[in-house]
Amino acid sequence: MRVDERASRALIRPDGVSEFLADLGNVQVAVPVLAAVLLHVARRARLTGTDRWWLPATAAAVLMALVPALVVPLKELTDRPGTSAVPPGTGYYPSGHTATAAVAYGAATLLLLPWLRSAYARRELVIACVVVNAAVGLGLIRRGYHWPLDVVASWCLGAVLLVSLWLFLSRSSRRTSAGTPSRRTGPS
Secondary structure (H helix, E strand, O other), rough: OHHHHHHHHHOOOOHHHHHHHHOOOOHHHHHHHHHHHHHHHHHHHHHHHOOOOOOOHHHHHHHHHHHHHHHHHHHHHHEEEEOOOOOOOOOOOOOHHHHHHHHHHHHHHHHHHOOOOOOHHHHHHHHHHHHHHHHHHHHHHHHOOOOHHHHHHHHHHHHHHHHHHHHHHHHHHHHOOOOOOOOOOOOO
């Protein structure tokens, strides 16, 4: 018997709390949260005269659009059956809900971090993001929607995508702050 099957059997406890936590990974919940942050950050950057104000929000939106483009083929390729708590079928690996939550809440966090003034606020936002994503994964496993390995695989995929976003955003902000003239201030 595989380790994730044993872990799943030990953890499955379908209840209202696990259902609620799993639902935080739904597209209908996570994507609107990201959309609100995208609009807020883009608006704030534009109002402060930030050069290429639209770039971070656009990059995060493209990243979110990549999630189903990556997860769906992986599900079809692996064709993994679900746990005993779900109807018979395949396509449970990796977890789309986990990947959606990881990228939506993670990208929202990365976009908000530069706008927060205190180290305390930034730390608390990162902690909140980690807690929400852990809660989504736990909810999916406890509800029986996914094996633990399905969730871990999606966290790994989300980490790769978010590191890519972070590298892109830090590179583009260095380019702007390294002396590239902005439209607003003219040549340096």
